[in-house]
Amino acid sequence: MMEAVPGALGTSASFALRLGQTIFSSASLLFMCLDVQFYSYTCFSYLVTVMGLVTPWSVSLALVDAYSVFVKCLPRQPRVLLVIIVGDCALSFLSLAAACSTASVASLLAEVGSPYCPSKICSRYQLSAAMAFMSWFLSFASTLFNLWLLPSL
8 A cells, every 4th residue: 555645535634625725715704704795796705705615625524534634534535535626626616717806896895985895894704705715715726636546546
């Protein structure tokens, strides 16, 4: 059996990555939903939708990683790993798009001024975009680690 790739599915590094994804996506969702006016802009609604998908995906894979770490059983089926890679890749690109669009619109609204976006609300939107970027970074790292492991199976 091959050595485990650090960050690949079933390792403690993967558990840390998934836990980070969960925390950052939940924080992004929380900061966006603290204000009820987010639905006025499509990109903000898109971020809420994507982070609403990323959070349960990350929680479920964090549970798989935690189980694998504690039981010392690495899930090494190529089909399962391929599904996880495809899911990670799709969600990471969706979260990158949502974070970029939210950051650009929040920055534009902050430049325009308070009639469209009060300072406190715009800073929450920017903070939510920053959390979404962090979630994307960890998700993309998980994708790359698992993709690195796939050919060895």
